[in-house]
Amino acid sequence: MRAIEQQRAAGRRRRWILDVGWKYVLALVIIFYAAFPLVYALSAAFDRRGSLAGSARLFNDVSIANFEALGSTLYWTWVVNTLVICGTAALGAVLMGSAAAYAFSRYRFKGRRTSLTALLIIQMFPQTVAFVAVFLLLIALGEVVPALGVNSKIALICVYLGGALGANTFLMYGFFNTIPMEIDEAAKIDGATHFQVFWKLIMPLVTPILAVVGLLAFISAFGDFILARIVLTSESNWTLAVGMYQWVSNQLTSRWGLFAAGSVIAALPILVLFLSLQRYIVGGLASGSVKG
Amino acid sequence: MAARPPFVMQRPQKDRGQREPTGHARNWVGNGWSFLAKLLVMMLVNAFGLAAIFSAYNADSWVILSVLAVLLALANWIYFSRRAIPLKYLFPGLVFLGAFQVFVLVYTGYVAFTNYGTGHLGSMDQAVDAALIQDERRVEDSPTYPLAVVRDGGEVGFAITDAEGVVYVGSEDEPLDAVAEAAVNEAGVPTEVPGWEVVPRAELFSDPDLQNEVTSLRVPVSEDAEDGSIRTREGSSGAIYTSSLEWDPQAQTLTNTDTGVVYFASDRGRFVSEDGDRLAAGWYVNVGFDNFVRAFTDAAYAGPLAQVTVWTFAFAGLSVVLSFALGLFISLIYNDPRVKGRKILRTIFILPYAFPAFMSALLWRGMFNSEFGVVNEWFFFGAGIGWLTDPWLAKGAVLWVNLWLTYPYWLLVTTGALQAIPNDVLEAARIDGAGRWRQFSAITLPLLMVSTAPLAIASFAFNFNNFTIIYMLTGGGPAFPGASVPLGSTDILISAIYQISGVAGGRADYGLASALSIIVFIVIGLISIVAFRQTRKLEEI
Numbered sequence: 001m002r003a004i005e006q007q008r009a010a011g012r013r014r015r016w017i018l019d020v021g022w023k024y025v026l027a028l029v030i031i032f033y034a035a036f037p038l039v040y041a042l043s044a045a046f047d048r049r050g051s052l053a054g055s056a057r058l059f060n061d062v063s064i065a066n067f068e069a070l071g072s073t074l075y076w077t078w079v080v081n082t083l084v085i086c087g088t089a090a091l092g093a094v095l096m097g098s099a100a101a102y103a104f105s106r107y108r109f110k111g112r113r114t115s116l117t118a119l120l121i122i123q124m125f126p127q128t129v130a131f132v133a134v135f136l137l138l139i140a141l142g143e144v145v146p147a148l149g150v151n152s153k154i155a156l157i158c159v160y161l162g163g164a165l166g167a168n169t170f171l172m173y174g175f176f177n178t179i180p181m182e183i184d185e186a187a188k189i190d191g192a193t194h195f196q197v198f199w200k201l202i203m204p205l206v207t208p209i210l211a212v213v214g215l216l217a218f219i220s221a222f223g224d225f226i227l228a229r230i231v232l233t234s235e236s237n238w239t240l241a242v243g244m245y246q247w248v249s250n251q252l253t254s255r256w257g258l259f260a261a262g263s264v265i266a267a268l269p270i271l272v273l274f275l276s277l278q279r280y281i282v283g284g285l286a287s288g289s290v291k292g
Numbered sequence: 293m294a295a296r297p298p299f300v301m302q303r304p305q306k307d308r309g310q311r312e313p314t315g316h317a318r319n320w321v322g323n324g325w326s327f328l329a330k331l332l333v334m335m336l337v338n339a340f341g342l343a344a345i346f347s348a349y350n351a352d353s354w355v356i357l358s359v360l361a362v363l364l365a366l367a368n369w370i371y372f373s374r375r376a377i378p379l380k381y382l383f384p385g386l387v388f389l390g391a392f393q394v395f396v397l398v399y400t401g402y403v404a405f406t407n408y409g410t411g412h413l414g415s416m417d418q419a420v421d422a423a424l425i426q427d428e429r430r431v432e433d434s435p436t437y438p439l440a441v442v443r444d445g446g447e448v449g450f451a452i453t454d455a456e457g458v459v460y461v462g463s464e465d466e467p468l469d470a471v472a473e474a475a476v477n478e479a480g481v482p483t484e485v486p487g488w489e490v491v492p493r494a495e496l497f498s499d500p501d502l503q504n505e506v507t508s509l510r511v512p513v514s515e516d517a518e519d520g521s522i523r524t525r526e527g528s529s530g531a532i533y534t535s536s537l538e539w540d541p542q543a544q545t546l547t548n549t550d551t552g553v554v555y556f557a558s559d560r561g562r563f564v565s566e567d568g569d570r571l572a573a574g575w576y577v578n579v580g581f582d583n584f585v586r587a588f589t590d591a592a593y594a595g596p597l598a599q600v601t602v603w604t605f606a607f608a609g610l611s612v613v614l615s616f617a618l619g620l621f622i623s624l625i626y627n628d629p630r631v632k633g634r635k636i637l638r639t640i641f642i643l644p645y646a647f648p649a650f651m652s653a654l655l656w657r658g659m660f661n662s663e664f665g666v667v668n669e670w671f672f673f674g675a676g677i678g679w680l681t682d683p684w685l686a687k688g689a690v691l692w693v694n695l696w697l698t699y700p701y702w703l704l705v706t707t708g709a710l711q712a713i714p715n716d717v718l719e720a721a722r723i724d725g726a727g728r729w730r731q732f733s734a735i736t737l738p739l740l741m742v743s744t745a746p747l748a749i750a751s752f753a754f755n756f757n758n759f760t761i762i763y764m765l766t767g768g769g770p771a772f773p774g775a776s777v778p779l780g781s782t783d784i785l786i787s788a789i790y791q792i793s794g795v796a797g798g799r800a801d802y803g804l805a806s807a808l809s810i811i812v813f814i815v816i817g818l819i820s821i822v823a824f825r826q827t828r829k830l831e832e833i
Contacts, residue, residue, distance in 0.1 A: 027637050037696070119389075124820045130399075130809055134396050
């Protein structure tokens with residue numbers, strides 16, 4: 001009896017290995033593929049030498065020299081610039097996008113369908129491809145209002161806000177439509193103005209989508225290089241993307257340790273935010289991309 | 293999308309004592325604060341708007357002035373009228389959309405048909421001024437004036453004293469203007485100029501940067517470039533320099549008064565003499581389809597651009613197919629309830645997606661370094677493989693990094709889509725005797741495509757313009773051997789446009805760059821049309 005049971009157990013184990021077990025082995029391979037560049041970046045950040053050469057051995061000697069050295073560069077200025085620019089752009093995108101979605105979802109006005117279709121078509125063409133025209137426009141505007149010219153953070157925020165309506169309105173419009181009109185009507189009968197309905201009734205109900213849009217707008221501004229590069233010319237105005245590119249792009253003066261330390265600091269909050277909100281982000285990406 | 297949020301009704305506002313709520317009607321009536329706030333915001337908008345209109349007037353920017361005026365009037369009408377409620381919500385977004393998206397698209401179309409760029413940077417009037425300035429020489433036997441270098445913050449200017457002892461001051465942007473209450477020393481050199489700081493001579497001698505600035509500075513005598521300018525050689529005396537060229541606005545010619553050569557305005561935006569001599573300064577003109585023709589036929593551009601275009605399609609297509617396949621592969625394997633800890637595994641699997649893309653590209657740039665990079669060190673036994681310097685390896689490296697960056701996206705998307713496929717369909721297929729492969733190819737994959745095809749098309753369009761990964765990882769390199777244009781084997785259209793446009797320095801060719809942008813727009817437009825059609829078609833299945 002025991003022999004048979006042992007045989008059965010062995011068979012079960014073999015089947016388990018064939019069906020399930022190998023998936024754990026494969027998982028190790030995928031984990032290595034996904035994580036080794038990040039582990040390497042972490043190791044380079046703590047490497048005392050701070051250069052690409054010889055940083056191939058992981059956690060060879062651990063020191064925080066690179067992190068301290070960040071203080072003597074403009075890194076923290078760039079962090080502040082990035083937060084200000086991306087934060088304002090995200091806030092503006094949320095406010096303007098939700099206001100537009102409210103108008104489209106709640107009001108039936110002449111040209112509504114046309115504007116929605118136009119918006120759908122316009123948002124297909126990314127601003128980044130028209131960066132030459134953006135550059136020339138800012139030069140012209142800068143002659144009138146210097147704050148809207150080249151090398152102004154406000155100008156860059158405005159450029160990002162230009163893309164806000166196209167990218168986010170549809171995402172929000174769909175969500176606004178799921179909130180029944182009856183609430184608006186009830187509030188209006190009670191004497192609420194249209195702004196009170198928007199701000200005090202609808203907005204609290206749509207906070208999830210506001211968070212998604214805000215986060216997406218922040219991340220896309222954070223990752224933008226081409227517009228930030230041509231708009232912000234002086235070093236103290238740069239964002240992280242522009243500044244850290246300069247550190248690594250030049251082979252001869254490459255400041256590898258600074259880059260690694262800087263990216264660890266900058267990526268951690270985004271990593272945490274992203275992983276905790278991934279469900280919303282993917283949902284947002286999925287419904288906001290092509291379909292209306 | 294997330295589930296609908298729990299339904300929460302706002303609490304009624306606390307009554308502020310003006311009115312008792314009657315029945316169960318809620319007191320929504322505010323206390324007028326919102327109107328005051330609106331008034332305040334509109335005052336600010338009007339103040340800034342008027343200030344901007346005023347400075348547009350000063351800068352002679354008539355187009356900007358009229359646009360601003362119309363926008364400001366519209367804003368006031370929209371927010372103070374009781375009608376047009378939807379516009380109150382749409383207007384701010386539409387202004388930004390109009391200026392920084394719609395206008396730039398249209399303007400790209402306009403620039404694409406001009407020769408805007410280095411050598412053709414402004415209007416004809418500006419080109420005439422530039423030509424006059426470039427040709428300036430000192431007038432023979434002209435008087436010299438005692439001169440002092442003055443400074444106002446970072447701006448440097450000249451102060452001179454004329455024969456009557458009147459002091460004039462000006463800078464590069466401000467023509468000479470008489471100043472009262474200036475002091476001069478016995479040699480007539482200004483020593484005190486109101487509003488300006490006189491730079492001591494000792495400082496001028498000890499600062500080479502300042503010397504360079506002073507010797508290259510020209511202070512216009514008047515607004516008219518034909519009147520010439522004050523220049524100095526040593527910083528203590530100045531003289532009037534004028535151009536030997538003479539501008540005839542009627543005939544639109546510049547005549548060199550010394551040699552008698554006449555330069556005519558050509559329809560190409562240049563001043564050309566009969567012998568074919570050209571002046572350096574030009575202006576931009578409409579050149580029709582020249583830029584497009586040049587992109588396809590010019591010997592310097594056509595070959596590289598054709599290669600770039602082919603690679604753009606290959607890069608975008610392969611990126612989507614490879615990352616989709618890998619993501620789907622992983623999600624199929626781990627969509628198995630028997631595997632424990634799937635949540636943790638998936639979280640680790642999507643780490644690359646959560647890492648900011650530009651940092652990933654820069655990180656891989658260092659890792660692929662042929663001399664010191666870990667890729668060679670760890671996996672190729674220190675062989676100095678030039679991952680980013682060989683044309684084909686660099687292409688492979690770009691695809692590899694983009695795969696690393698984007699397979700998590702497809703992992704997330706396909707996991708969601710797989711879980712949405714009803715189990716009974718698969719069960720029915722199993723009962724009918726379908727094998728694993730048959731189940732996958734006949735049921736799972738078609739159903740999956742319905743929900744993911746639009747995303748795949750969007751992803752293709754995104755990668756088609758994925759400037760960041762190309763520019764950060766390879767910078768477009770390695771450069772095409774022997775090509776006269778700054779393009780390389782991993783350049784895609786958007787990065788080629790960036791190089792050609794010259795916005796980051798070097799020779800600028802806004803016209804050609806915009807023409808290429810238009811071509812990219814056409815491709816994206818076509819893709820989008822296909823996408824709209826395709827989604828409808830697939831959903832009918």
